[in-house]
Amino acid sequence: MKIARLPLATLETSVVPSRARRKPKSYWALRIGIGILAFYIAVALLSLVWTPYDPLTPGIGDGYDAPSLAFPLGTDRLGADMLSRLMAGARYDLGISLTAVAIALTVGTTIGTFAGYYGGKVDIAILRGVEIFQAFPGLLFAMLVVQAVGAGITNVILVLSFVGIPDYLRLARAEIHAKRHWQYAEAARMVGNPPWRVAFRHLLPNSVGPVLAFTSINAAFSALVTASLGFLGLGLGPNTPEWGSMIARGQDGVMTGQWWVSFFPGLAIMGLTGSFYLLGDALSDITDPRRRQ
Amino acid sequence: MSGVLLEVENYSGAFWSPTNELVPVLHQVSYRLKTGAMTAVVGxxxxxxxxxxxxIFGIQPAAFVCTSGRILYRDTDLLGIDEKEMRSLRGAEISMVFQDARAALNPVFTVGRQLADVYQLQHGGGRSAAMAKAIEALRQVSIPEPERRARQYPHEFSGGMAQRAMIAMAALTCRPSLLILDEPTTGLDVTxxxxxxxxxxxLSRQRGLTTCLITHDLGxxxxxxxxxxxxxxxxxxxxGTTEAIFTAPTxxxxxxxxxxxxxxxxxx
Amino acid sequence: MSFVNMSVGDAILQVRDLHKIFPVEGGRRLVAVDGVDLDVAAGETLALVGESGSGKSTVARCIVRLIEPSGGEVTIDGTAIVPLPTKRLAGIYRRIQMVFQDPNASLNPRMNVRQVLDEPLRLHLALSGAERAGRVRELVEMVGLTPAHLERYPHELSGGQRQRVGIARAIAVSPDIVILDEPTSSLDVSVRGQILGLLLDLQQRLGLAYLFISHDLQVVQHVADRVAVMYLGSIVETGPVADVFRDPRHPYTRALLSAAPVAQWGVKRTRVRLAGEIASAIDPPDACRLVGRCPMAQPSCSAGKPSLIDLGQAHAVACPVVVDRPT
Known part of the structure; x- marks a missing residue:
């Protein structure tokens, strides 16, 4: 085909927006959230190769040793080192909640995108199913299922992700459903994209903001449920250094003055969920399209 | 007809950019609105x-800063008065009609109620008298069945009808000397x-209004x-005069x- | 400007008896498109004009199956688009393309110009990466942009530049016909002229046919060969642009033409007025859609919806009253 250059616009006076993006106010929240989370991950990784003592071995101290130079965070009733257990616990609590979130995010968003784009009876059926399921409290559901199928890391992860799926599904579905008739979706169809490509390549990337923001809220919830299951003795084996079960093991000491056994795992949980919430806040601000140009 | 009702004098201003710099957007803007005339501001x-x-209406965006100039309305500098004084001018002296009338009306009150409220605010008096005035105003802007229409909500109005109601509010319920119309028909069908x-x-002829029409439509x-x-x-x-601008633009x-x-x- | 007859043979796009009915609450029916026939010949521009609620955009969307039509037939060069199984639509989109009204909304905010233009090439044509890159560069230059624009995202372009990208996307796979859905109505007047110039230029160079959807009569007069005027889901008048604008016959066409202001000093218009506003398209009676608003209405107008009456020279009007009583 022969090409001739057309004259460029001469009268067009409209100002082309600059490339610079508005700097979001919530950067500090993002930084703190990422900082805390990075610290937890580092500790979890470190615990794989080094802890001050073996976290699973009791009787290193006499039992209920107060924090000291030898045991910076004290020991529990059985004399196991609290710092070592706390470090190893990061692996469990962080690993379980993040894996569960990743599964829920992937499965929920995929089903939600599908339902939202195609609409119709399948969409309605999926939505109603989700609503019925969500009428049931998540923690209670998790407890019942773990009780029924038995404890173990895999089961806890599967239950947690199952509880998380409906929220991702609904968020993705609502976003995609609202946007499927937007002009760029129609344009994408006309360019010859098959429906799944319109949904996943064009609509989904423009809909991830709310989903991502929710991810951190969900991660915080998952961390809390993991700890709750551990606390209730439903999650992992009794000697597993999981923060929730560590709190449970220390609760007698709270009455008699050995506060550190429950306090430090509690602090660890609080720090983790707090960092997730900070991240969620920052992400929902940053991904809000109104804050972009 | 030769008097000047409003004069914008060397008005300059800038927007705060996200990086906290002032970006100039208005440069020494000067123009006059002659009393009783209809002036178009096109661009x-x-x-x-x-x-x-x-x-002019005192509702410029918060990120905008005036850097120089005056806006004189009957010898009062509108840039120099406080919000309370400005409020007393709005409606009584200066009225404004916006582009999207349905968005400018409150969706949870009936159109008649909104006009009546404005009437009471401007002229006082009882509620039923105000409603009668509102219906009368709707009739004057050729809204059919004004009694029934006054009881309807904005979403029941078409875009054209809603704009008529806004004009009734701005020019009839209020009794301004200056009426500013900001793209009043953009987005409406040509008929x-x-x-x-x-x-x-x-309405402008009838009431001897000075009108300022902001538009991009030279037709x-x-x-x-x-x-x-x-x-x-x-x-x-x-x-310049419309004839001069259209026949001999410089x-x-x-x-x-x-x-x-x-x-x-x-x-x- | 060529005058093209409405014969079946040379039409590249043919629309017959197109219907679109939306169900509304209470079991009622909103008749958005009510038996529309259209022919667009190769290389010509047919303008479909009307006000909001006329159904002109619905017609465009039904033709390319962005909305599923309720009935009728659409063929492009003899190949059916309506009816056609959805799976085979992708092949049709090599022949017919669309430029959307709002270039802001029709470009994916997360794709840069290169990605936007590369996508149709990748999906439709068996080209190598280098060939596609060459074609993309060719396309941006065809629409008056430069290769420097390729890495830009939509928010980094002006409105006119965005619409140029939308046009480049539409012509990427060399279609026979492009539907232009109000391509200039969200642009400033100065940019409008440039975009129209570009469209006319591309039509000449590539032999494109256009179906031009618009409410802007001035623009239609400027770019179209023939025009079809729609009101409440039906075509009320059609013919060569010159004839229809010089001698509009249907009362609605007259009202519409006389309402458009002219940007010239001293032009006086004599308006033909219609009573009230556009009627509801829900469960319309079997009568002329303009009954109740029309200054020329007769009792017979309420007895059945009139169909187009040929006036000769491809000019046709759906109003027996004006045909019987020429002015």
Whole structure:
């Protein structure tokens, strides 16, 4: 085909927006959230190769040793080192909640995108199913299922992700459903994209903001449920250094003055969920399209 | 007819950018609105035509800062008075009609109630008397069955009907001397648009209003306006009578804008 | 400007008896498109004009199956688009393309110009990466942009530049016909002229046919060969642009033409007025859609919806009253 250059616009006076993006106010929240989370991950990784003592071995101290130079965070009733257990616990609590979130995010968003784009009876059926399921409290559901199928890391992860799926599904579905008739979706169809490509390549990337923001809220919830299951003795084996079960093991000491056994795992949980919430806040601000140009 | 009701004098202003720098958007804007005349302020996106109008009405965006100039209304500098004084001018002296009438009306109150509220605010009196005035105003802007329409909510109005109601509110329920219309017919169908413009002309004549029409549509301007102010990129390019602007424009930009509006090839 | 007859043979796009009915609450029916026939010949521009609620955009969307039509037939060069199984639509989109009204909304905010233009090439044509890159560069230059624009995202372009990208996307796979859905209505007047110039230029160079959807009569007069005027889901008048604009016959066409202001000093219009506003398209009676608003209405107008009456020279009007009583 022969090409001739057309004259460029001469009268067009409209100002082309600059490339610079508005700097979001919530950067500090993002930084703190990422900082805390990075610290937890580092500790979890470190615990794989080094802890001050073996976290699973009791009787290193006499039992209920107060924090000291030898045991910076004290020991529990059985004399196991609290710092070592706390470090190893990061692996469990962080690993379980993040894996569960990743599964829920992937499965929920995929089903939600599908339902939202195609609409119709399948969409309605999926939505109603989700609503019925969500009428049931998540923690209670998790407890019942773990009780029924038995404890173990895999089961806890599967239950947690199952509880998380409906929220991702609904968020993705609502976003995609609202946007499927937007002009760029129609344009994408006309360019010859098959429906799944319109949904996943064009609509989904423009809909991830709310989903991502929710991810951190969900991660915080998952961390809390993991700890709750551990606390209730439903999650992992009794000697597993999981923060929730560590709190449970220390609760007698709270009455008699050995506060550190429950306090430090509690602090660890609080720090983790707090960092997730900070991240969620920052992400929902940053991904809000109104804050972009 | 030769008096000047409002004068914008060397009005300059800037927007705070996200990086906290002042970006100038208005440069020494000066124009006059002659008493009793209909003046058009024309320009394209980014010309600043609406920004000046919003400044006259005292509702410029928060990120906007005036850096110099005055806006004189009957010898009062509108930029120098406080919000309370400005409020006493709004409606009583200066009224404004916006582009999207349905968005400008409150969705949870009936149209009649909103007009009646404005009437009570401006003139006092009882509620039923105000409602009667509201219905009368709707009748005067040719809304059919005004009694029934007054009991309806804004979403039950078409775009054209809603704009008629807004005009009733701005020009009849209020008794202003100056009426500012910011793109009042943009987005309306052409038949409706012509009807609305005719209504505006008729009301202005009847009430001896001074009108300022902010628009990008030179067709409307040619037809109904007495004076034209051409703006581009925050500056006043040219001012003159409509006849002069359309038949003997002196500035290149005006000529290009006219040619573009008539879909003629732009004369270089 | 060529005058093209409405004969079946040379039409590249043919629309027959197109219907679109939306169900509304209470079991009622909103008749958005009510038996529309259209022919667009190769290389010509047919303008479909009307106000909001006329159904012109619905017609465009039904033709390319962005909305599923309720009935009728659409063929492109003899190949059916309506009816056609959805799976085979992709092949049709090599022949017919669309430029959307709002270039802001029709470009994916997360794709840069290169990605936007590369996508149709990748999906439709068996080209190598280098060939596609060459074609993309060719396309941006065809629409008056430069290769420097390729890495830009939509928010980094002006409105006119965005619409140029939308046009480049539409012509990427060399279609026979492009539907232009109000391509200039969200642009400033100065940019409008440039975009129209570009469209006319591309039509000449590539032999494109256009179906031009618009409410802007001035633009239609400028770019179209023939025009079809729609009101409440039906075509009320059609013919060569010159004839229809010089001698509009249908009362609605007259009202519409006389309402458009002209940007010239001293032009006086004599308006033909219609009573009230557009009627509801829900469960319309079997009568002329303009009954109740029309200054020329007769009792017979309420007895059945009139169909187009040929006036000769491809000019046709759906109003027996004006045909019987020429002015």
């Amino acid at each position: 394209e996106t980014g010309s600043g035509k609406s920004l000046v109008a919003l400044s 409706i648009q012509s009807d609305i413009m005719e209504l505006i002309v008729e 409307v301007v040619a037809e109904i306006c007495d004076e034209v102010v051409v703006m581009n990129a925050g500056r006043v390019v040219e001012t 500035e290149t930009y005006t000529r290009r804008l006219l040619a573009a509006s008539q879909l003629l090839e732009a004369a270089a």
